[in-house]
Amino acid sequence: ETGVTQSPTHLIKTRGQQVTLRCSSQSGHNTVSWYQQALGQGPQFIFQYYREEENGRGNFPPRFSGLQFPNYSSELNVNALELDDSALYLCASSYPTGRELFFGEGSRLTVL
Amino acid sequence: DQQVKQNSPSLSVQEGRISILNCDYTNSMFDYFLWYKKYPAEGPTFLISISSIKDKNEDGRFTVFLNKSAKHLSLHIVPSQPGDSAVYFCAVLRGNEKLTFGTGTRLTIIP
Numbered sequence A: 001e002t003g004v005t006q007s008p009t010h011l012i013k014t015r016g017q018q019v020t021l022r023c024s025s026q027s028g029h030n031t032v033s034w035y036q037q038a039l040g041q042g043p044q045f046i047f048q049y050y051r052e053e054e055n056g057r058g059n060f061p062p063r064f065s066g067l068q069f070p071n072y073s074s075e076l077n078v079n080a081l082e083l084d085d086s087a088l089y090l091c092a093s094s095y096p097t098g099r100e101l102f103f104g105e106g107s108r109l110t111v112l
Numbered sequence B: 001d002q003q004v005k006q007n008s009p010s011l012s013v014q015e016g017r018i019s020i021l022n023c024d025y026t027n028s029m030f031d032y033f034l035w036y037k038k039y040p041a042e043g044p045t046f047l048i049s050i051s052s053i054k055d056k057n058e059d060g061r062f063t064v065f066l067n068k069s070a071k072h073l074s075l076h077i078v079p080s081q082p083g084d085s086a087v088y089f090c091a092v093l094r095g096n097e098k099l100t101f102g103t104g105t106r107l108t109i110i111p
Helices: none
Strands: A005-007 A010-013 A019-024 A031-037 A044-050 A053-057 A064-068 A074-078 A087-094 A107-111 B010-014 B019-025 B032-038 B045-051 B056-059 B062-067 B072-077 B086-093 B105-110
Touching (some): A019 A087, A031 A074, B019 B086, B032 B062, B045 B062
Antiparallel strands (some): A019 A074, A031 A044, A031 A087, A064 A074, A087 A107, B032 B045, B032 B086, B056 B062
16 A cells, blocks of 8 residues: 655745645545644644545635645645745645545755 | 644653653544654654543553543653654544644653
8 A cells, every 4th residue: 555655855946936746645545635834833734635626725825726636646836935935745645534644754845 | 823732842751661742722622633743754644543532542552641621632652662752743623624733742762
């Protein structure tokens, strides 16, 4: 059984640029959630996708957007990057009726 | 408005002794509680959970206790081992809403 995988693992961008992060969910999981973890903080919920539809959103501006594909993989897009967007971005998948999330290793984004 | 608090940013425990990590929450509507463990350069890993209808759940060396009247959750690890050194996050759920995480406690096990 393949776990949650994310790419890229590290990347550096400059202010104003755009970034796309990718996530492959664990086999059998059809729900994908994205979290942002800033230094010294717990993960903060960005949004969740279920069957290709957004299914809940946290307190993040519209420049954070996402997609889920028919194979349940997902993308997180961030436009007009700001310095405060520097963080570890975590993708998590879950079973349709499960309450535990299974996380990938994360993508560490640095905005200069 | 921080709904989940882990007031100890760090904790050091001698190998073989008990580690106790604490978590407080504010909303009595939360009905499911989880602990995650995170090593550097890895994503959080699910450790143990408890439903609000229980007050204790045990899995090997790990036991989670829930005190609903005090809105307090704790994780006991006994005996503590060097591989337990990690950051531990508590997380709470209400129905099918998103997981809300605490800020984490860094546990260091001293050999």
